[in-house]
Amino acid sequence: MSNAIEALGVGAAAGSPAAASGARTPIWRAGLAAAAAWAAAAVVTVALPDVVPWGSKELFAVIVGAAAAAFVALSFVAPRLPRFGAFCEHYGPWFVAIGVWFFLWELTTAKFGWLPKPFFSPPNGLLNVYVTEWRRLLICIGYTLRLWALGFGLGAIVGYAAGVALGWSKSFAYWGMPILKLIGPVPATAWIPCTFFFFPTTFDASVFIVALASGIPVTILTASGVGSVNKAYYDVGRNLGAKPWYLISRIAVPASLPHTFVGLFMGLYYSFAVLVVAEMLGAKYGLGWYIQFQTAYSGYANVYATLVIMALICAGIVKLLFVARDRLLSWQEGFI
């Protein structure tokens, strides 16, 4: 800890003359500010007494202090690395803000008790949850990912096939569109009572709920995408000797892909929203189930810790879908 503070002092001392003498040795200034904020959070955590003990505060101080030391080092190294330097420069204010946030969070909860137990937890309280509960949380993550992957995967595949059929075939659209318009706006969770009757296990019912939530936007957007394909593309295809299947697979499908991705993104957010509810249906594990369970026992620190995991998983999956979209739709650059 003291190392970090010393390092900070050295860094600050070395920083000011360099800054004064111009661009001779560039320094990432926000890095030094971030180091100060993170170091302050570490010091506050170990130096001040707790109103209520939370555990893992030494570990938290070490991690945050090490981060502060790393920021000091990066303040000097990062400007010499072109790409990483630009990254640091861009996110510098965020690193400072996070350090300040940790500092204030620690003070208002563990140190002054303004935000009391059990409704609030200091950051080391969340860390303590990960330290003590990591086995159970890992299992829950596995169960949640399995449910999400099955539900979203099935929903996307079936929804996509239905969307292509509805967009392509007039008779499919005649029967399908009114039904879709009717059941589309109904929240997927409203189907829970009938799913219990139709599905042999509660897990199957949960998968169905997630699939329904993610599948409907994919269906609607794909259908409208296929329906709005420039008719001239089909004329070109027919003129060149293409049969209906070729027109669907090589023209309708790629041409409607931008719409389909909008549907996939919407489906993704809906699937996350119903995931917690779907895990209430007699599940034994899963992040949603864990949140329910801990809420019932006032384990709010556990709830917050789990929410952080869910947020990170959701953001990660969204990011993956963006990467997939950018690869598949690179042809759209400059088009419209």
Place this chain on the structure above:
Amino acid sequence: MASQAAALRAVPEGAPHNVAVDIRGVSHAFKLRGADLPVLDSIDLSVAAGEFVALLGPSGCGKSTLLRLISGLDQPTAGSIAADGEVIDSPDPSRILVFQDPTLFPWTTVWRNVATGLDARGVLERQRGRVDDALKLVGLSNFASAHPHQLSGGMAQRAALARALVNDPALLLLDEPLGKLDSLTRLTLQAELVALWREKRFTAILVTHDVEEALLLASRVIVFSERPAHIKAEFKVDLPYPRHRDNPQLVALRRQILGTLGLET
């Protein structure tokens, strides 16, 4: 299948691959809110095999509709169209329509675009070389892996031409293919079209608004009336290729045609 096989049959080197087109009493009407909107009024026209005919007329008179009927994408309300005596009742890769918009598929490369016809008929694997040849013919070999949005307007229209020519069409239907290009690109592509036609000797029918373009390219110019279109006049352009726009005979013909269109200056 039989007509496809015919379209793909090996043509001996140098032998022209073309058809004669016979349009007999063709009338066509669009349904517009239940009412019939007549666009073509008993058109009779014969195009000889290997001939280059230009269809000229006021905007919206139904020339493009006639081209779609010849391609087989649409069927006429009355009358019949035949290619070498065989009635046209469906689209076929031996008769290819080139649109005013290049209508390239934006999601795939220029090479795959040009390969569409061969791919759709399942012969691409055996005839990949034809795609390269077609790209070379229109001068786009270096852009095979580019995407359509990276092409200029003229290059995109060249790619559309390559996509048509790779099928070795006996009949090329050109629906104002140069209509949206800037005037310099237009002049270049007019010369290239003539060169392609003289080399391949396919039958060509060109729809255009541009009297000069019709006279530079075609051996016969058919002037259409306002909608519902009927044939108003016919001009033989008996001049050697490549033609020059300042040729006095061409200038005289131009004045005559503009007069027929009511645009005498």
